[in-house]
Amino acid sequence: MKRRFPLTYALNSLNRSPGMHDACPFMLARPAIETLHFAHCVIAEAGPSRVQGR
Known part of the structure; x- marks a missing residue:
C-alpha cells in the first residue's frame, strides 16, 4: 500500500496533463x-513453502 499510493498519484498526474482520464480512478x-x-499477514506467516504447495 505504501508503494501503491505514490505510483497511483504519479500515473494519474501523467494522464491528467494531456487531459486524459485517471489511470486509477478509485481509492x-x-x-x-x-x-x-x-x-498479506496470513500468507507471510505461512511461509514460502506452504504458499508454493511444498
Missing part, C-alpha cells in the same frame, strides 16, 4: 485495505 476503502493487510 480503496479502509475495510478493503484492512482485508488486504490481513491476507
